[in-house]
Amino acid sequence: MESVIRGLLLYTFLLLVFRLAGKRTLAQSTNFELVLLLIISETTQQAMVDEDHSITNGLLLILTLMACTISLSLLKQRYRTLEKWLDDVPLVIFENGHMHKDRMDKLRVDEGDILAAARQHQGLQNLDEIKYAVVERNGKIAIIPKRTGKSG
Template identity: 50%
Template sequence: MESIILRALVVYILVFIILRMAGKRTLGEMTAFDLVLLLIISEAVQNALVDDDKSITGSFLVVLTLVFADVMVSLATNKFRFLDSVVNGIPLIILENGKPLQDRMDKARLQEDDILEAARKTQGLENMDQIKYAVLEKDGSISIIPFHLNENGIKPDIIKEP
């Protein structure tokens, strides 16, 4: 039985690392391809989890171990801020003052269309010039902070530092 628990922990850690390397957007907004990939991964690791043990007890131990590991990671990330940033990442500004930060977008595998889609859905904005900041959040979603218009409905000038 202890080998089932050990295998479950090893698989949990390996799959976690692989999915973390895949990036925030993969987990934040799954496409049909991502779902198929996740299903294939789950099928591929099944034998590593239970081996020849097809008993209810073995399956229960695997499920219990995986849930326990997940709860422990959650508690640890809540207690240790550094660990949270390693495990869950940090919010990343991907657009500032209407200008995409291309190096950050490339790293996150985002396109300008992704930002515009989030701007339309959440703020009803139509173009990049209306966005003060776009932030790729830890969960993979994109938050949009629009420019605030002055009383005449005009966007204030962007202040540039020397």
């Protein structure tokens, strides 16, 4: 019983904190963010397992976490508003040469981040080659390039 409560508490807490941290906070855009994620996972593991290293405890915790995920996915499928609150929605930050500065400020994204995503994923060199930049629900920036022969 204690394992299940521990699992539930930590799941809820992580969900809340990661959601409050915002789309971009742990989007793994830097090496340090990856390190931070590893530290958080290690801390979570210690708090969840405590001193009980038995197989039963491990199985119970895994089951609890999976049950939480499945239940939430069912609820999110049924209630779209809940899905928005838990998973967020994508947000367009760059649109045909226009940069949505207010949205970018809220998400703590700058022009450099858009250009970095454009270079990494599309091999683009400058903003003129970008049609749209969208911050996806996982915090990654999706770049849609302008295509030649198609109006922009």
